[in-house]
Every structure is written in C-alpha cells, then in structure tokens.
Amino acid sequence: MNERLGTTERAGAAERPPESGAAAPGRGGRMSRQRKTAAVLRLLRREDLEAVSRGLGVTAATLSQWRDAFLAVGEASLSARPKDGEEFESERLKAKLGGMLLERELLEAKIAILEDGRPLARRRSRP
Numbered sequence: 001m002n003e004r005l006g007t008t009e010r011a012g013a014a015e016r017p018p019e020s021g022a023a024a025p026g027r028g029g030r031m032s033r034q035r036k037t038a039a040v041l042r043l044l045r046r047e048d049l050e051a052v053s054r055g056l057g058v059t060a061a062t063l064s065q066w067r068d069a070f071l072a073v074g075e076a077s078l079s080a081r082p083k084d085g086e087e088f089e090s091e092r093l094k095a096k097l098g099g100m101l102l103e104r105e106l107l108e109a110k111i112a113i114l115e116d117g118r119p120l121a122r123r124r125s126r127p
Contacts, residue, residue, distance in 0.1 A: 031058070039063060040070045 031039075035056075042052050043063060053060045 040067045043067050
C-alpha cells in the first residue's frame with residue numbers, strides 16, 4: 001500500500017512524479033484537458049516532440065494532433081470579433097423573424113390549398 005497516495009501499486013510498476021502531467025504507463029487512460037494543454041505548451045516552448053511523447057506515454061502523432069487543434073482554436077478566437085449585447089439581440093431577432101417568415105409561408109400554402117377547393121389532410125377526432 002502506498003501511504004502517500006492511499007493506493008496499492010502493482011509490483012514492477014514505475015512510479016511517475018505527480019508534477020510530470022503524465023498518464024500512468026500502461027493504463028490506457030484518458031488525459032485531462034489541463035494535462036493535454038501542459039503537453040502542448042511544452043511543445044510550443046520548443047521541447048523535443050519525441051522526448052515529450054516518451055515522457056507522457058503517448059504517440060508523437062497524438063501530441064501533434066493536440067497541438068494542431070490547440071492552435072486552430074486559438075487562431076479562430078483571434079479572428080472572431082467579440083460580440084456585444086446589441087449583436088446578440090440582433091441575432092436573436094433575426095432568428096425569430098426567420099421563424100415567423102417560415103410560419104407565414106406555411107400558412108399561405110394552406111390558404112392556397114383551401115381556396116383551390118382541395119381538402120386538407122383529415123385529422124382524427126379526439127376520443
């Protein structure tokens with residue numbers, strides 16, 4: 001029993017320092033967002049991809065994917081203009097207007113059918 005962690009360790013399992021951010025070797029578990037971010041930041045600080053990969057127990061391809069996704073989101077956030085309250089209200093009203101226009105078109109189509117003398121779809125009577 002490991003007194004410090006309160007868990008039982010398997011014989012021969014390598015202990016990793018808690019500050020390394022590495023997932024336990026051989027467990028195949030998922031890494032938290034914070035650990036992935038720390039790994040990407042290490043790469044952006046020009047640490048060797050292979051060394052970071054070995055230290056974390058993930059493939060270099062996985063690290064590269066994390067870095068690419070991280071940079072893509074960062075780039076997108078820089079290109080987007082922050083929205084203020086007026087823009088949010090404008091978008092909300094445009095969406096509402098679109099819904100009302102669609103509803104109006106449907107009602108006009110129903111009216112046209114009635115004026116042509118064709119019956120609408122029959123509804124079942126409620127019990």
